[in-house]
Amino acid sequence: MKALRWLLLAVVLLIVALLAWWWFGGGHAPTPRSASKVSAATLADPQRIAQGRYLAIVGDCAGCHTAQGGAPLAGGRVIVTPFGDIPAPNITPDRETGLGDWSFEDFWQALHAGKGRHGELLYPAFPYTSYTRVSRDDALAMFAWLQSLPSVHQPDGKSSLAFPYSVRNSLKAWRALYFREGGFTPDPARSAEWNRGAYLVQGLGHCNECHAARDSLGGTPADVHLTGGQIPVQNWYAPDLGTRRHGGLEGWSAQDIVDLLKTGQSAKGAAFGPMAAVVSGSTQHMSDADLHAIASYLQSLPPRAAAAEQPVLFDAKVLTEQGGKVYTQHCAECHGKRGEGVAGVYPPLDGNSSVTEPSGINATRMVLLGGFAPATTANPRPYSMPPFAQQLSDQEVAAVVTYLRRSWSNQASIVRAEQVRASRHTPVD
Amino acid sequence: MTKTRRPLRPRWFAVASLFAFALIGASASRAADAPVIPDTLQQRIAACTSCHGVHGEGTPGSGYFPRLAGKPAAYLARQLQDFQNGLRKYAPMEYTVRQLPPAYLREIAEYFAAQQVPYSRSPLPPVSAAALQRGEELIGKGDPARRIPACSSCHGSQLTGVEPSTPGLVGLPYDYLSAQLGSWRTHTRSTVAPDCMATVASRLSPADITAVAAALASRELPADTHAQPAGSVTPPLACGVLGATGDDS
Numbered sequence: 001m002k003a004l005r006w007l008l009l010a011v012v013l014l015i016v017a018l019l020a021w022w023w024f025g026g027g028h029a030p031t032p033r034s035a036s037k038v039s040a041a042t043l044a045d046p047q048r049i050a051q052g053r054y055l056a057i058v059g060d061c062a063g064c065h066t067a068q069g070g071a072p073l074a075g076g077r078v079i080v081t082p083f084g085d086i087p088a089p090n091i092t093p094d095r096e097t098g099l100g101d102w103s104f105e106d107f108w109q110a111l112h113a114g115k116g117r118h119g120e121l122l123y124p125a126f127p128y129t130s131y132t133r134v135s136r137d138d139a140l141a142m143f144a145w146l147q148s149l150p151s152v153h154q155p156d157g158k159s160s161l162a163f164p165y166s167v168r169n170s171l172k173a174w175r176a177l178y179f180r181e182g183g184f185t186p187d188p189a190r191s192a193e194w195n196r197g198a199y200l201v202q203g204l205g206h207c208n209e210c211h212a213a214r215d216s217l218g219g220t221p222a223d224v225h226l227t228g229g230q231i232p233v234q235n236w237y238a239p240d241l242g243t244r245r246h247g248g249l250e251g252w253s254a255q256d257i258v259d260l261l262k263t264g265q266s267a268k269g270a271a272f273g274p275m276a277a278v279v280s281g282s283t284q285h286m287s288d289a290d291l292h293a294i295a296s297y298l299q300s301l302p303p304r305a306a307a308a309e310q311p312v313l314f315d316a317k318v319l320t321e322q323g324g325k326v327y328t329q330h331c332a333e334c335h336g337k338r339g340e341g342v343a344g345v346y347p348p349l350d351g352n353s354s355v356t357e358p359s360g361i362n363a364t365r366m367v368l369l370g371g372f373a374p375a376t377t378a379n380p381r382p383y384s385m386p387p388f389a390q391q392l393s394d395q396e397v398a399a400v401v402t403y404l405r406r407s408w409s410n411q412a413s414i415v416r417a418e419q420v421r422a423s424r425h426t427p428v429d
Numbered sequence: 430m431t432k433t434r435r436p437l438r439p440r441w442f443a444v445a446s447l448f449a450f451a452l453i454g455a456s457a458s459r460a461a462d463a464p465v466i467p468d469t470l471q472q473r474i475a476a477c478t479s480c481h482g483v484h485g486e487g488t489p490g491s492g493y494f495p496r497l498a499g500k501p502a503a504y505l506a507r508q509l510q511d512f513q514n515g516l517r518k519y520a521p522m523e524y525t526v527r528q529l530p531p532a533y534l535r536e537i538a539e540y541f542a543a544q545q546v547p548y549s550r551s552p553l554p555p556v557s558a559a560a561l562q563r564g565e566e567l568i569g570k571g572d573p574a575r576r577i578p579a580c581s582s583c584h585g586s587q588l589t590g591v592e593p594s595t596p597g598l599v600g601l602p603y604d605y606l607s608a609q610l611g612s613w614r615t616h617t618r619s620t621v622a623p624d625c626m627a628t629v630a631s632r633l634s635p636a637d638i639t640a641v642a643a644a645l646a647s648r649e650l651p652a653d654t655h656a657q658p659a660g661s662v663t664p665p666l667a668c669g670v671l672g673a674t675g676d677d678s
Contacts, residue, residue, distance in 0.1 A: 069514025280528040386479030428524035
């Protein structure tokens with residue numbers, strides 16, 4: 001009996017030790033620059049640096065690592081998540097507050113395996129779930145470019161994550177569910193263009209980080225790819241990117257996709273909200289070859305299942321009628337009586353995936369906020385839309401958005417005044 | 430064996446031409462239906478004019494959306510840049526201008542700077558004669574004991590502003606003026622360092638803010654409301670917006 005008790009104690013102690021290891025363990029020493037297999041001359045190669053600059057634009061590093069009005073890539077922008085705020089770190093070559101002491105091996109470990117310099121697990125606000133597919137050569141070029149930047153001394157902000165998320169090792173469980181260290185394996189059955197597109201979309205472009213729904217743990221299941229979802233906290237809906245039947249971009253030609261990414265607008269719709277920032281900071285600068293490659297890949301996404309039939313609610317008719325009046329008064333002058341838009345100036349609303357996306361939040365917020373189409377080299381003086389937040393009541397916005405979503409060829413669900421009210425409180429950064 | 434073509438019989442010709450006209454008519458009415466969008470800056474900046482007015486007249490009645498008409502172009506361009514950089518905080522403005530390139534911001538600023546719109550009276554709060562007098566004092570003389578410079582020492586003798594970067598203060602609503610002074614104190618409105626207006630606002634008491642805003646808003650407009658020429662004043666403080674880089678006194 002006594003022996004059994006001792007055995008039990010031993011088992012308990014073992015479990016505690018294992019848990020402690022799970023919770024606290026996992027660190028390792030950084031690779032010192034002197035021990036790096038990459039020479040200083042390799043990092044100083046101007047051609048590699050230029051290539052790295054281009055790739056960093058493709059990956060839109062500055063989108064997170066440059067704060068509003070801040071020095072380029074010196075960090076400071078706060079990434080808001082349902083789990084707390086995570087400030088993006090300084091990635092300039094400052095020795096104390098940036099990547100000045102990092103070797104390429106350290107950088108590769110962060111990008112590829114989602115681990116910091118001392119082996120600490122990185123929060124997936126840094127999208128290593130996608131970046132793990134980036135090739136070593138491309139990572140090396142980006143590192144060379146980052147190291148060529150002027151160093152900026154700016155300590156990283158503090159995260160506001162709550163327990164247990166504040167303990168980095170809690171990510172072990174998250175990673176077991178949502179992260180596989182990997183790479184990009186080209187599909188020999190497909191063209192080189194398609195493979196390039198797949199590599200960019202799945203890897204550096206990290207499109208899936210927004211264009212797929214996240215679950216309650218903030219992860220995206222491995223089999224969910226570009227099927228659209230609402231971006232947590234930011235509350236914009238990143239649409240499904242399929243161009244085939246029932247896809248969010250159903251009917252978009254390769255040229256429509258290239259146009260949107262290059263100029264900010266296309267015959268099918270315009271970029272706005274977070275995508276406007278992506279176009280302006282990243283995609284407009286991409287080469288035509290890369291844009292066509294992305295289009296070729298997106299066009300190959302499989303057809304989607306039809307959305308469940310929306311039950312026609314008793315108030316849909318009343319809302320739509322009221323919305324029609326608001327539309328005639330405020331919208332038709334620019335978007336046309338049939339929602340046809342004006343080519344190159346105002347996007348069409350008929351058949352526009354941003355109008356008909358499942359949540360209705362995009363059209364609601366566009367009506368409230370208005371704003372300019374992205375300014376790009378191709379469209380440096382964009383037209384704009386008035387914000388209607390001050391002019392229209394929640395009920396009027398709900399009515400006009402419902403009208404848009406159920407007129408012409410559009411057949412989406414209604415939007416209610418309560419949803420509009422909630423959208424008035426969402427952040428606009 | 431060539432077949433001679435029979436001329437169209439008049440009746441058929443009439444039917445065919447009617448049909449053709451109907452087609453043309455239909456497409457013409459469809460075209461007439463389509464929105465006609467002028468390629469003008471005014472049309473492009475509908476996002477600005479829907480609140481600030483087509484000519485930048487603002488909303489003098491409520492004072493909520495400030496007047497932009499006739500303010501110095503460099504001042505307006507600076508404000509847009511400050512919204513973009515988060516120095517000046519107002520979410521709808523930050524959202525609206527966040528991706529616009531400097532050349533476009535400048536063009537928009539010049540558009541509003543060039544607008545000539547008569548000023549209109551705005552409602553005043555009930556303030557005592559003593560407060561108005563204190564306000565007038567701050568405008569013309571400042572308060573040397575508290576190192577508050579006179580408004581006129583920077584904003585011009587007639588308070589119509591000074592080219593290129595100092596805005597006029599006359600003709601603006603009380604609500605707008607007091608809200609701006611408050612924003613400087615709470616750092617929701619700031620600009621490039623050294624931020625001289627933040628320094629001045631921090632030296633004003635809340636009662637001073639009411640007094641000076643009321644006095645400015647109740648002033649009669651001068652005959653010429655244009656900003657004074659550049660270099661016509663010597664500011665008593667170092668201001669980043671005026672090109673100063675050092676610390677102010």
